[in-house]
Amino acid sequence: xxxxxxxxxxxxxxxxxxxxxxxxxxxxxxxxxxxxxxxxxxxxxxxxxxxxxxxxxxxxxxxxxxxxxxxxxxxxxxxxxxxxxxxxxxxxxxxxxxxxxxxxxxxxxxxxxxxxxxxxxxxxxxxxxxxxxxxxxxxxxxxxxxxxxxxxxxxxxxxxxxxxxxxxxxxxxxxxxxxxxxxxxxxxxxxxxxxxxxxxxxxxxxxxxxxxxxxxxxxxxxxxxxxxxxxxxxxxxxxxxxxxxxxxxxxxxxxxxxxxxxxxxxxxxxxxxxxxxxxxxxxxxxxxxxxxxxxxxxxxxxxxxxxxxxxxxxxxxxxxxxxxxxxxxxxxxxxxxxxxxxxxxx
Amino acid sequence: xxxxxxxxxxxxxxxxxxxxxxxxxxxxxxxxxxxxxxxxxxxxxxxxxxxxxxxxxxxxxxxxxxxxxxxxxxxxxxxxxxxxxxxxxxxxxxxxxxxxxxxxxxxxxxxxxxxxxxxxxxxxxxxxxxxxxxxxxxxxxxxxxxxxxxxxxxxxxxxxxxxxxxxxxxxxxxxxxxxxxxxxxxxxxxxxxxxxxxxxxxxxxxxxxxxxxxxxxxxxxxxxxxxxxxxxxxxxxxxxxxxxxxxxxxxxxxxxxxxxxxxxxxxxxxxxxxxxxxxxxxxxxxxxxxxxxxxxxxxxxxxxxxxxxxxxxxxxxxxxxxxxxxxxxxxxxxxxxxxxxxxxxx
Numbered sequence: 001x002x003x004x005x006x007x008x009x010x011x012x013x014x015x016x017x018x019x020x021x022x023x024x025x026x027x028x029x030x031x032x033x034x035x036x037x038x039x040x041x042x043x044x045x046x047x048x049x050x051x052x053x054x055x056x057x058x059x060x061x062x063x064x065x066x067x068x069x070x071x072x073x074x075x076x077x078x079x080x081x082x083x084x085x086x087x088x089x090x091x092x093x094x095x096x097x098x099x100x101x102x103x104x105x106x107x108x109x110x111x112x113x114x115x116x117x118x119x120x121x122x123x124x125x126x127x128x129x130x131x132x133x134x135x136x137x138x139x140x141x142x143x144x145x146x147x148x149x150x151x152x153x154x155x156x157x158x159x160x161x162x163x164x165x166x167x168x169x170x171x172x173x174x175x176x177x178x179x180x181x182x183x184x185x186x187x188x189x190x191x192x193x194x195x196x197x198x199x200x201x202x203x204x205x206x207x208x209x210x211x212x213x214x215x216x217x218x219x220x221x222x223x224x225x226x227x228x229x230x231x232x233x234x235x236x237x238x239x240x241x242x243x244x245x246x247x248x249x250x251x252x253x254x255x256x257x258x259x260x261x262x263x264x265x266x267x268x269x270x271x272x273x274x275x276x277x278x279x280x281x282x283x284x285x286x287x288x289x290x291x292x293x294x295x296x297x298x299x300x301x302x303x304x305x306x307x308x309x310x311x312x313x314x315x316x317x318x319x320x321x322x323x324x325x326x327x328x329x330x331x332x333x334x335x336x337x338x339x340x341x342x343x344x345x346x
Numbered sequence: 347x348x349x350x351x352x353x354x355x356x357x358x359x360x361x362x363x364x365x366x367x368x369x370x371x372x373x374x375x376x377x378x379x380x381x382x383x384x385x386x387x388x389x390x391x392x393x394x395x396x397x398x399x400x401x402x403x404x405x406x407x408x409x410x411x412x413x414x415x416x417x418x419x420x421x422x423x424x425x426x427x428x429x430x431x432x433x434x435x436x437x438x439x440x441x442x443x444x445x446x447x448x449x450x451x452x453x454x455x456x457x458x459x460x461x462x463x464x465x466x467x468x469x470x471x472x473x474x475x476x477x478x479x480x481x482x483x484x485x486x487x488x489x490x491x492x493x494x495x496x497x498x499x500x501x502x503x504x505x506x507x508x509x510x511x512x513x514x515x516x517x518x519x520x521x522x523x524x525x526x527x528x529x530x531x532x533x534x535x536x537x538x539x540x541x542x543x544x545x546x547x548x549x550x551x552x553x554x555x556x557x558x559x560x561x562x563x564x565x566x567x568x569x570x571x572x573x574x575x576x577x578x579x580x581x582x583x584x585x586x587x588x589x590x591x592x593x594x595x596x597x598x599x600x601x602x603x604x605x606x607x608x609x610x611x612x613x614x615x616x617x618x619x620x621x622x623x624x625x626x627x628x629x630x631x632x633x634x635x636x637x638x639x640x641x642x643x644x645x646x647x648x649x650x651x652x653x654x655x656x657x658x659x660x661x662x663x664x665x666x667x668x669x670x671x672x673x674x675x676x677x678x679x680x681x682x683x684x685x686x687x688x689x690x691x692x
Contacts, residue, residue, distance in 0.1 A: 098427065279682060329674070330675070
C-alpha cells in the first residue's frame with residue numbers, strides 16, 4: 001500500500017545527459033554568465049545530493065518518503081483539509097496561483113503575501129519574504145502553526161500523526177527511533193522539499209551544452225546580465241538573498257497589503273526558476289503579466305526603463321528556466337484511528 | 347513534462363494473481379456469498395475494463411490521463427483553490443475525513459452531507475446520497491457548480507481550461523477534436539474516476555482463492571450474510587442501490603443536518619469497500635467508530651441488536667475490503683496564461 005518517490009532525485013539525473021563535451025566550445029556567454037554569479041544545478045546526481053543536503057537534517061530515502069507523505073497530509077492542519085501542498089501545489093509550479101495565500105477558515109494572508117514556490121526553495125539563502133527562517137526545516141514549522149494557514153498547534157500535530165501506527169514505523173525508518181516530534185515532522189517535510197529541484201535547459205547550458213539554449217534565449221540571458229538583473233537574481237537559485245525593495249523608485253502596487261520587508265526593509269529575492277509557471281508575481285501577487293513584472297523590476301530596482309525588446313528578450317530567457325519537475329507518486333496516507341484527534345474547522 | 351497514470355488499470359491487474367485454481371475447493375462460503383448477491387471485481391484486466399466502461403463515454407488512455415489532470419485541477423473552482431481531490435482525496439481513502447464537506451469560502455455542506463469515496467464509485471448504481479445522478483459523468487458536473495463546493499459556472503470552467511493551449515492538445519487526443527465543453531470536462535474526470543477500482547483480498551477470495559481471507563474474516567463474512575447486511579450491501583460495489591433509511595427504527599443522529607433522502611425517503615447505500623479508511627460514517631458523518639456504525643445499521647435497517655462478537659466479526663470482514671489502490675502519478679498542470687480568467691475567492 002505504501003508508495004514512494006521513485007528515486008531520491010530521479011529527474012535531476014535524467015536531465016543533464018544532454019552533452020557534456022561542450023565546455024570546449026567558444027561560447028563566451030557561458031563564461032560571462034558564470035562570472036556574473038550564475039550557477040548551474042550540477043549535472044551529477046551525487047553533486048546535487050551534496051548541494052541540497054543539510055548537515056543538521058541529513059537526507060535519507062526513508063526521511064524523504066516520509067516527508068512526501070507529510071507534505072500531502074491534510075491532517076497536519078487543524079481542519080484536516082489543508083496540507084503544505086494546498087498553497088505550494090506541486091501540480092501548479094509549487095504555488096497556489098492566487099495573489100495572496102488563503103488558509104484556515106478561508107482567511108487570506110493578513111499582509112497579502114503571495115506563496116513562493118517550493119520548487120528550488122532549497123537554494124534560497126533565507127526562507128519567507130522577510131527572510132526570518134534560516135532554512136526549510138525552520139520554515140516548515142511556520143505555516144503549520146500560523147492561524148491563517150494550517151492553524152495547528154505543535155501538540156495537536158504530533159498527536160494526530162502519532163495516533164496512526166504506520167507513521168510510527170515510518171519515523172523509525174527515517175530517524176532511527178519512532179519518536180514523533182513537531183521538529184521531526186518539519187524536518188521530514190524539509191527533507192522532501194530539498195529534493196524538489198528542477199534542472200532546466202539553462203543548467204545544461206551553463207554546464208557546457210551550448211545548444212541547450214536557443215539564440216533568443218541567449219540574447220535574453222545577455223540582456224539579463226547586461227541590464228543588471230543578475231546582481232540580485234544570481235547563484236544556483238537565481239535569487240534567494242535579502243535585498244532592498246524597492247531600491248530606486250517606488251513600487252507602484254506597494255499599497256496592496258502592508259508588507260515592508262524585514263526590520264531593515266530587506267526582502268527575499270524570489271527565484272526565477274520556473275517563473276513562467278508561478279504567476280502572479282511580487283511579494284503581494286499584484287502582477288499577473290511577467291512582462292509587466294520585468295518592467296517594474298527595471299524601474300524599482302535598477303532605475304532603468306527597459307525597452308519592449310529588452311523585456312521580451314529577458315522573458316525568452318525565463319523560458320529556459322522552466323525545469324524538469326521530479327516525478328511524484330501521490331501518496332497513500334494511513335487511515336485515522338479512534339485516537340486521532342478530530343478535525344476542527346473552526 | 348506530462349505525466350500519466352502508469353497504466354489504465356495497473357493495480358487491478360497486479361492484484362488478483364493470487365491463485366486461480368481454488369475454485370475446485372469445497373469452500374461453501376464462496377458459493378453462499380455469491381448466492382447472496384456479492385460480486386467480485388474480476389481478476390482479468392479486460393473484464394474490469396469492460397465492467398467500468400460507459401458506452402456513452404468510452405474509455406481511452408488519453409481521456410483517462412486528461413481526467414486525472416482535471417481531477418487535480420484547482421482552477422476548475424471559482425477560487426482556484428479547490429479540486430475534486432480536495433473532498434475526494436485519493437491519499438485518504440477517496441474522502442476528506444471530515445463529517446460534512448467544506449468548500450468555497452469555507453462553506454460547509456448545507457445539509458451536513460459527508461463526501462462519499464470516489465474509489466469504486468463507478469460501481470454505484472446511482473450517484474449522490476439522494477441518487478439524483480445516473481452516473482459519474484452526470485455526478486461530476488454537480489460539485490463543480492455547487493456554490494458551497496467548487497462554485498464555478500460552466501462558462502468559467504470552460505474559459506479557464508480553454509485558455510491553456512496544452513489542454514486543447516489533450517482534449518484533441520481524448521475526444522478526437524480540441525473542442526472544450528463543460529460536458530467533456532466532466533466526462534474526462536468521470537473516465538479517470540472509472541479506473542479507481544480497488545481489488546481486495548475479498549475479491550481474490552470470491553474469485554476462488556480460499557486462502558485470501560483469514561479465518562476470522564470468513565467468520566465475519568458469514569455473519570455479514572446471515573444477519574442480512576448483504577441485503578443492501580451487495581453487488582460488486584457492496585452498496586450503491588437506493589434503499590429506505592432508516593428502515594426499521596429511527597437513526598439516533600438524524601438531527602445532524604436535514605437530509606431525508608430522495609422524494610421517497612430513499613438513500614444511496616454507501617460502498618463498504620475501503621470502509622475502514624473512510625470515517626466518519628453515514629450520510630451526515632455523525633459516527634467515527636466503525637463498530638458503532640455497524641451496531642446502528644443493525645438497529646435502523648435490520649431491527650436487530652448485534653452482539654459485540656457479531657459486530658467485531660463484521661468489522662474483521664471489512665478489513666478484507668481494504669483494496670489495492672491504483673498508483674497515481676501526481677500531474678503537472680499547464681501554466682495559466684494571460685487569458686486565463688483570474689481566481690475569485692469571493
